[in-house]
Amino acid sequence: MNWPVGPNVKPINMNSAVLKQLFAFIRKEFYHVFRDRKTLLMLFGVPIAQVLLFGFVLSNEIKGSRIVVCDYAKDYGSQEIIRKIEASKYFKVQQANLSHNQIEAALRSGEIKMAVIFPDHFYNDLSHLNKAQIQVIADASDPNTATTLTSYLSNIINDYQAEALAQNNMSYTIVPQIKMLYNPELLGAPNFVPGVMALVLMLICAMMTAVGIVKEKEMGTMEILLVSPLKPYLVIISKTIPYLLISLLNLTAILLMSVYLLDLAIKGSVLLLFAESTLFIISCLALGLLISVGATSQMAAMMTSQMSLMLPTMMLTGFMFPIENMPFWMQGLSYIVPSRYYYTIVKAIMLQGLGFSAIWRETLVLAAITAVLVFINVRKFKIRLA
Amino acid sequence: MDNIAIKAVNLTKRFDDFVAVDAITFDVKQGEIFGFVGANGAGKTTAMRILCGLSTPTSGEAMVAGFDVYKQAEEIKKNIGYMSQKFSLYEDLTVMENITFYAGIYGLKDKEIKDRGAELLERLGITAEAKTFVGSLPLGWKQKLAFSVAVIHRPKIVFLDEPTGGVDPVTRRQFWDLIYEASDRGITVFVTTHYMDEAEYCGRVSVMVDGRIDAFDTPANLKKKFGVDSMNKVFYELARGAKRKAD
Amino acid sequence: MPILNLSKKMSAITLDNITKTYNKGTVLAVDKATFEVAEGETFGLIGPDGAGKTSIFRVLTTLLLAEGGNATVAGFDVVKDYEKIRNCIGYMPGRFSLYQDLTVEENLNFFATIFNTTVKENYELIRDIYVQIEPFKDRRAGKLSGGMKQKLALCCALIHKPVVLFLDEPTTGVDAVSRVEFWDMLKRLKHQGISILVSTPYMDEAALCDRIALIEGGKILSIASPAETVKKYPGKLFAVKAANMHLLLQDLRSYEGTHSCFTFGDAMHLSFKQNADAGVSKLTNYLTAKGHKQIEITEIPAGIEDYFIRITEKANG
Numbered sequence: 034m035n036w037p038v039g040p041n042v043k044p045i046n047m048n049s050a051v052l053k054q055l056f057a058f059i060r061k062e063f064y065h066v067f068r069d070r071k072t073l074l075m076l077f078g079v080p081i082a083q084v085l086l087f088g089f090v091l092s093n094e095i096k097g098s099r100i101v102v103c104d105y106a107k108d109y110g111s112q113e114i115i116r117k118i119e120a121s122k123y124f125k126v127q128q129a130n131l132s133h134n135q136i137e138a139a140l141r142s143g144e145i146k147m148a149v150i151f152p153d154h155f156y157n158d159l160s161h162l163n164k165a166q167i168q169v170i171a172d173a174s175d176p177n178t179a180t181t182l183t184s185y186l187s188n189i190i191n192d193y194q195a196e197a198l199a200q201n202n203m204s205y206t207i208v209p210q211i212k213m214l215y216n217p218e219l220l221g222a223p224n225f226v227p228g229v230m231a232l233v234l235m236l237i238c239a240m241m242t243a244v245g246i247v248k249e250k251e252m253g254t255m256e257i258l259l260v261s262p263l264k265p266y267l268v269i270i271s272k273t274i275p276y277l278l279i280s281l282l283n284l285t286a287i288l289l290m291s292v293y294l295l296d297l298a299i300k301g302s303v304l305l306l307f308a309e310s311t312l313f314i315i316s317c318l319a320l321g322l323l324i325s326v327g328a329t330s331q332m333a334a335m336m337t338s339q340m341s342l343m344l345p346t347m348m349l350t351g352f353m354f355p356i357e358n359m360p361f362w363m364q365g366l367s368y369i370v371p372s373r374y375y376y377t378i379v380k381a382i383m384l385q386g387l388g389f390s391a392i393w394r395e396t397l398v399l400a401a402i403t404a405v406l407v408f409i410n411v412r413k414f415k416i417r418l419a
Numbered sequence: 420m421d422n423i424a425i426k427a428v429n430l431t432k433r434f435d436d437f438v439a440v441d442a443i444t445f446d447v448k449q450g451e452i453f454g455f456v457g458a459n460g461a462g463k464t465t466a467m468r469i470l471c472g473l474s475t476p477t478s479g480e481a482m483v484a485g486f487d488v489y490k491q492a493e494e495i496k497k498n499i500g501y502m503s504q505k506f507s508l509y510e511d512l513t514v515m516e517n518i519t520f521y522a523g524i525y526g527l528k529d530k531e532i533k534d535r536g537a538e539l540l541e542r543l544g545i546t547a548e549a550k551t552f553v554g555s556l557p558l559g560w561k562q563k564l565a566f567s568v569a570v571i572h573r574p575k576i577v578f579l580d581e582p583t584g585g586v587d588p589v590t591r592r593q594f595w596d597l598i599y600e601a602s603d604r605g606i607t608v609f610v611t612t613h614y615m616d617e618a619e620y621c622g623r624v625s626v627m628v629d630g631r632i633d634a635f636d637t638p639a640n641l642k643k644k645f646g647v648d649s650m651n652k653v654f655y656e657l658a659r660g661a662k663r664k665a666d
Numbered sequence: 667m668p669i670l671n672l673s674k675k676m677s678a679i680t681l682d683n684i685t686k687t688y689n690k691g692t693v694l695a696v697d698k699a700t701f702e703v704a705e706g707e708t709f710g711l712i713g714p715d716g717a718g719k720t721s722i723f724r725v726l727t728t729l730l731l732a733e734g735g736n737a738t739v740a741g742f743d744v745v746k747d748y749e750k751i752r753n754c755i756g757y758m759p760g761r762f763s764l765y766q767d768l769t770v771e772e773n774l775n776f777f778a779t780i781f782n783t784t785v786k787e788n789y790e791l792i793r794d795i796y797v798q799i800e801p802f803k804d805r806r807a808g809k810l811s812g813g814m815k816q817k818l819a820l821c822c823a824l825i826h827k828p829v830v831l832f833l834d835e836p837t838t839g840v841d842a843v844s845r846v847e848f849w850d851m852l853k854r855l856k857h858q859g860i861s862i863l864v865s866t867p868y869m870d871e872a873a874l875c876d877r878i879a880l881i882e883g884g885k886i887l888s889i890a891s892p893a894e895t896v897k898k899y900p901g902k903l904f905a906v907k908a909a910n911m912h913l914l915l916q917d918l919r920s921y922e923g924t925h926s927c928f929t930f931g932d933a934m935h936l937s938f939k940q941n942a943d944a945g946v947s948k949l950t951n952y953l954t955a956k957g958h959k960q961i962e963i964t965e966i967p968a969g970i971e972d973y974f975i976r977i978t979e980k981a982n983g
Binding site: 558585587588595638 | 714715716717811813839840843867869911928930932971975979
Binding site: 053058416418 | 724727728729730731748749752753755757759760761762763764765766767768772775776777779780781782806822
């Protein structure tokens with residue numbers, strides 16, 4: 034049989050052809066994902082396991098936490114106690130008589146971790162009634178820190194009481210009225226769920242994307258794909274879209290679990306949460322792509338992802354260890370870790386029920402980081418093997 | 420019995436209900452160059468694994484270098500050498516480092532390592548390359564070096580799994596020179612290959628098809644039996660009826 | 667749309683002094699390679715591992731840029747018009763590189779879509795090959811034997827009716843029977859008018875090509891049809907046999923009249939230094955004196971492997 038040999042001279046509808054190619058590619062990617070048991074386990078098992086098992090809250094000694102002391106009494110008793118508080122290495126005290134709203138604003142913005150309020154008749158009560166109250170308001174969305182700080186404070190107050198007893202033979206009872214804001218039951222969930230979300234998304238998007246692309250290179254199929262009419266950028270996009278979808282799926286699963294299993298309601302807008310998450314996911318995908326450019330093997334891709342993404346995310350996001358306690362250079366480093374901003378955004382929306390106006394700054398930074406990453410990827414993009 | 424290096428009687432290996440090796444029976448004399456030939460999927464690799472002490476058979480008997488494959492697999496490993504196309508030397512170590520490493524694993528003492536290492540380098544003519552990374556050597560040199568390292572501890576038997584794949588014709592023959600030398604020194608060589616002309620160099624050849632051994636004789640006898648003039652054609656006659664085409 | 671000027675008889679592939687280096691120029695993989703493949707020709711690139719075959723393939727399929735020289739495929743320049751080339755060629759790289767965890771059918775469909783076509787459209791082209799693997803169409807590609815994988819890879823490379831087909835060592839690691847079948851399939855493709863550039867380390871497969879280029883160390887050593895190639899062999903070649911082949915080899919090599927001697931299966935291939943005829947009887951005497959029995963010395967036509975060894979190995983083997 035004699036074929037008229039010539040290249041494909043059909044007039045093709047470019048758009049539909051491209052869409053068809055894209056769709057075929059994405060479908061293939063899903064085949065890969067769902068047929069590889071081990072990958073499947075990692076993609077869905079790990080996030081779920083982390084949320085369910087992650088009850089392990091680490092306690093660290095917290096030093097130099099910023100607190101505000103509102104001294105309405107300005108009497109001997111309050112001054113004494115305040116002096117003790119100031120002397121403590123655990124607190125960095127600012128004295129200011131703030132209104133309740135101002136206190137709450139300061140707590141929400143993270144400027145202070147705790148507020149101690151002495152009512153105006155403090156020493157009066159103490160000397161005449163042998164009983165007085167101090168109000169303590171702490172930010173319990175990190176129950177860790179909140180509990181620790183309030184216990185430090187209680188210790189100081191007890192000290193004072195003991196001294197008073199020794200000196201004046203008066204038994205005082207000072208009852209600190211502790212109010213834990215945002216997480217009155219001191220549940221671990223509100224703290225770690227946002228952290229787990231950041232971690233999981235980073236894991237899936239960055240690492241799996243990187244490994245997936247490098248796998249293609251290792252197997253040699255990348256060569257065949259390049260030597261085809263398929264535009265190389267389509268290959269990249271097709272590789273990232275499945276992981277985007279899987280991440281959103283995982284996100285939904287985590288949120289559902291949080292709401293129904295851990296009794297953690299989402300106070301803010303779910304839509305905003307998903308929108309911000311998508312932005313964060315894109316930054317993770319871009320990171321994954323960057324890693325795949327340099328990595329020569331799947332092992333290398335995985336290791337690089339672990340080292341440069343997982344560890345910083347775990348350590349520098351702020352949900353496992355307080356950033357303020359880290360050495361200066363590490364704190365600086367945490368400013369370029371996208372998950373740090375995402376974590377703050379998620380907490381704001383989920384726990385504090387805030388809207389976009391409260392998180393526009395973090396969103397901007399996250400968007401800027403994402404834009405830079407995407408730009409670098411476009412520059413480093415290769416249409417050939419080398 | 421002590422000039423039989425390998426003996427297998429009805430050796431069988433089953434994976435669930437798939438019979439990879441189907442009751443094969445053959446023997447290899449000490450000092451012989453034995454060709455173990457067969458198509459991909461015929462069961463060669465599985466059989467070799469059993470003989471190297473790496474896998475336990477499902478049934479049947481096999482004796483390698485005087486040791487039983489069921490109970491004395493570790494002894495077998497100590498008395499054989501192994502080389503394959505896939506497993507060779509560490510590309511990011513130098514020639515000398517590889518020699519030292521493997522000789523050490525095979526249990527040679529320091530002085531022996533030094534002496535035999537130098538001897539090896541001289542025989543291959545690569546004394547100047549002792550400090551070169553193996554990765555930068557041409558494939559043919561790598562294969563020759565790998566073979567020499569595989570026999571540095573003077574084992575009774577050396578197993579070669581497709582050692583000359585893709586190598587240029589001249590180096591291939593040089594490689595077979597090494598095989599002949601080893602055979603002269605009394606080492607039994609058990610080699611598998613896709614190059615049928617190499618099957619001609621062997622004392623005896625066995626051809627595996629679908630897990631069975633369908634032919635086992637000297638190349639001359641096999642050619643006579645099938646009425647052809649090359650081992651290539653012998654193999655073709657045997658293998659084309661194979662059922663296991665897709666496994 | 668790429669337009670081919672079909673009125674001129676043009677070359678499917680041209681290479682003009684292509685040079686390829688790696689590692690910032692320290693490794694010279696291809697050294698000024700020059701040859702042409704005519705339309706509809708099956709051209710073999712014959713040489714061992716590391717000779718430079720894969721590098722040449724990668725330059726021609728636009729996967730790598732050469733450091734020097736020019737090349738065209740189907741009339742298009744490999745550097746400037748790489749997209750047009752990628753639209754109209756088929757490529758089978760060295761190892762099996764289809765998706766192991768996709769089934770046969772899924773692989774085929776995927777590649778058809780990538781090339782903006784469907785399996786149905788060009789089924790006639792691949793039918794002869796596909797019917798052999800069709801019984802396994804729902805099996806994962808990773809679970810096929812070597813021979814089957816190659817057939818599937820060939821189908822995927824042909825599915826879009828390419829103008830030029832690049833096959834880089836398609837039969838390496840595949841058993842002898844599958845190799846024969848594969849080359850039968852290639853012969854049938856020739857009738858479809860597809861130009862094929864195939865590389866292989868197996869010299870016996872070289873005889874099945876229209877023309878062959880022998881390559882070693884990055885250099886093209888010879889370009890001619892198989893028949894013409896072996897005619898280039900200088901002098902006469904003899905096959906020598908005796909009862910003890912191993913000793914025979916040693917004695918032949920130490921014989922002063924031997925130019926070179928190599929083992930070739932069940933015989934030694936020997937070429938004399940000069941004055942071939944006188945050599946035969948002298949050689950027989952020499953061997954008899956050495957105690958050899960059943961001596962046979964016959965003149966034989968040189969094969970491609972003989973020629974290859976001749977031009978790569980200067981000294982006495």
